[in-house]
Amino acid sequence: MAGLMVTNQRAVQVRGLTQRFGRTEVLRGVDLEIGNGVFGLLGPNGAGKTTLLRTLATVIQPAGGTVRLLGRDPGNDTERRQLRRRLGYLPQALGYYPGFTVSEFVEYFALLKEVPAREVRLAVARAIERVGLEDRAKSKLKTLSGGMLRRVGIAQAIVNEPDLLLLDEPTAGLDPEQRVGFRAMLREIGTHGTVVVSTHLIEDVAVACAEVGLMANGRIVFRGTPCQLTARGTEFNLGDSDLERGYGAVLAGARA
Amino acid sequence: MPDPRDHPDDPRHIAGCMDCQTRANLTGLDLDLDRVWTGVMATVGAREPGRLERMAARLLGSPGLARALTATPSLAFSWVLASLAVLTIGVAATHGSEVGTPWVALLAPCLAGVGIAYSYGPGIDPAFELSQTMAIPDRMVLLVRVLAVFGLNALLGIGATLFTPVAAGVTWTWLVPMAMVSALALAAATVAGSANVGVAAALAGWALVVLGTKAETGDVTAAVGTNLAPAYLLATVVFGAVALAASNGQRSQGGSTRWQA
Numbered sequence: 001m002a003g004l005m006v007t008n009q010r011a012v013q014v015r016g017l018t019q020r021f022g023r024t025e026v027l028r029g030v031d032l033e034i035g036n037g038v039f040g041l042l043g044p045n046g047a048g049k050t051t052l053l054r055t056l057a058t059v060i061q062p063a064g065g066t067v068r069l070l071g072r073d074p075g076n077d078t079e080r081r082q083l084r085r086r087l088g089y090l091p092q093a094l095g096y097y098p099g100f101t102v103s104e105f106v107e108y109f110a111l112l113k114e115v116p117a118r119e120v121r122l123a124v125a126r127a128i129e130r131v132g133l134e135d136r137a138k139s140k141l142k143t144l145s146g147g148m149l150r151r152v153g154i155a156q157a158i159v160n161e162p163d164l165l166l167l168d169e170p171t172a173g174l175d176p177e178q179r180v181g182f183r184a185m186l187r188e189i190g191t192h193g194t195v196v197v198s199t200h201l202i203e204d205v206a207v208a209c210a211e212v213g214l215m216a217n218g219r220i221v222f223r224g225t226p227c228q229l230t231a232r233g234t235e236f237n238l239g240d241s242d243l244e245r246g247y248g249a250v251l252a253g254a255r256a
Numbered sequence: 257m258p259d260p261r262d263h264p265d266d267p268r269h270i271a272g273c274m275d276c277q278t279r280a281n282l283t284g285l286d287l288d289l290d291r292v293w294t295g296v297m298a299t300v301g302a303r304e305p306g307r308l309e310r311m312a313a314r315l316l317g318s319p320g321l322a323r324a325l326t327a328t329p330s331l332a333f334s335w336v337l338a339s340l341a342v343l344t345i346g347v348a349a350t351h352g353s354e355v356g357t358p359w360v361a362l363l364a365p366c367l368a369g370v371g372i373a374y375s376y377g378p379g380i381d382p383a384f385e386l387s388q389t390m391a392i393p394d395r396m397v398l399l400v401r402v403l404a405v406f407g408l409n410a411l412l413g414i415g416a417t418l419f420t421p422v423a424a425g426v427t428w429t430w431l432v433p434m435a436m437v438s439a440l441a442l443a444a445a446t447v448a449g450s451a452n453v454g455v456a457a458a459l460a461g462w463a464l465v466v467l468g469t470k471a472e473t474g475d476v477t478a479a480v481g482t483n484l485a486p487a488y489l490l491a492t493v494v495f496g497a498v499a500l501a502a503s504n505g506q507r508s509q510g511g512s513t514r515w516q517a
Binding site: 082087091094113120129137 | 295297298299320383392
């Protein structure tokens, strides 16, 4: 399965992105360019992380601004379809079909992503193995725990070996050992594609992400490496780790 | 495999030991056992598409569309069985009634309307948000599902009416109100973003038509009479246009507009 060759273009190019829910402005003029690697998206509840990810996943149209993903315009029907073949998305609330098995669920979305039919079986097996569910491949989804369901969601997101992978709270429900494995997988995917991870877990960002963006009130208020975020913190900021203190310092500055 | 510590690397030992020769052969091969295992898992764990799904894939030119079609809730075996049961009861009721009330003709539009409403995504499809990010557009999936559900219900209805010779005059005329009720269900579901609203609209709408025509003419079969066919056809076109307009271009949901998938 050959991916798109995004060489000189960034996978994510967003200019002046705005989104509204009714009268509430959820995203306010977001500018963002992301290339290969793992990009972490941090922020408090209501900051706009999920809305940003849903916009990049082409679930919702922007209310304003421009979006280009993998060199394509999601506003164009043909380009949007091409783009979606190379996109992987894990929503914050993963809906699933209780009667489907793990294999059936991952295969269903592989087919809807138009993975070539002759490659579907191997792609599904590989995705299930990568999330460590090979022994539950034939289990019905209604019999799985929350953490396992999350891993099924990750499997369907990576089944087409996406060039752009968008994950909203992917480690929710995963135990520490699974999170370690998951971060390694993210780093591996980030070597040849773009991963955007929205998370509340600072340690996931510290270990897996080359770059981090911090959102507050619909804007990106910080962008840099985890080390740079850590450097913003002082002993007077709240937090149990240097990165948390840096996070707190930036947020406090944004709210001031 | 035996413990290598019990088997020295002495060539004279290896020459006479089958186990050590086997181990030496394996270590000499360039094998990615992980890849081999994945290949085995892919074969063992694969789902074999059924005959219907393979036919649909050839007809539609898309394995993904075919899979989406076979995953339609209102095409599931249990659903079809329930529809058959309802129609069988209708046939029995027709034979049992003194005036030969064409229950099949009156029930078939409801069945189709409900089935089509439940082909719709929001409110009934738990993975609807994921389906909005798929390469195969959800409008295409909906169109294929609607046609399949309508076609199946039409076939079931035609089959059932063959067992009710007293209703020969209405054998085919219920197909037009069936199309109207189906279009109404789809329009309501699309506008409201809810399959359940579509079901309610279909049942309520058809009940109003049947009761209204009965009240006016005193004849319950008037609702499936040929003289109302032009009105039903017009209503079908209008509801179809509403469904198309509601799902075409921008669709507002929760204040944010969704891409037309």
